Amino acid sequence: MSLDVSVPDPPELEAHDPNEYEDAEVVGDTDYRRDELEQFLREGAWERAFEQWAAETDIEADTFDIIVDLEMIDRFDFFWDSYAERVGYHAPGIPEDWKEREYHPDIDSWGVASGINAAMTELGQVVCDVLKDEYIDWETEYEAPDDLPDF
Secondary structure (H helix, E strand, O other), X not given: OOOOOOOOOOOOOOOOOHHHOOOOOOOOOOOOOHHXXXXXXXXXXXXXXXXXXXXXXXXXXXXXXXXXXXXXXXXXXXXXXXXXXXXXXXXXXXXXXXXXXXOOOOOOOHHHHHHHHHHHHHHHHHHHHHHHHHHOOOOOOOOOOOOOOOO
C-alpha cells in the first residue's frame, strides 16, 4: 500500500532533554546537534525519508489528515546520541485517554489511534535511518576510563 500525499514541511527541532521522554534514554553528556540535524532535514533528508515511509505505510489519506490536523509532524524531535552513535527520536502519539478527551472527532476506535501511533513511530525510525545512512559522517571521540582492566 502507498500513501499519496504532499510531503509536509520538516519539523523544527527545539531544545528538549531527550531523557524527559518516556521512549528515549540518552546516557552521558552529549551535544544533541539539533541545528545540524534540522539543516539535514531541510536539505532533503526529510523529503527522502517521508517519501520512503509513504511508499510503505499502511495508513490511508483520511488517517494522515488526522495527523495533519493534530500537527503531529511538528512535534517530532530528533537528536544525536553521541554515546550510542545514533540519531534518537521522539515520535508524537495519540494519548491513551483519547476517547475521554475527545482528542479528534475522526478518531473513533483504538485501531485508528494505535495505527497513527505506529505510523508515527515508523516515520521517526525511517527519518533516523536516512539521516544516519546518508547525511551523518560525525565521528565520536570516545575515551575509555583509565580504570578499565587489562585483558
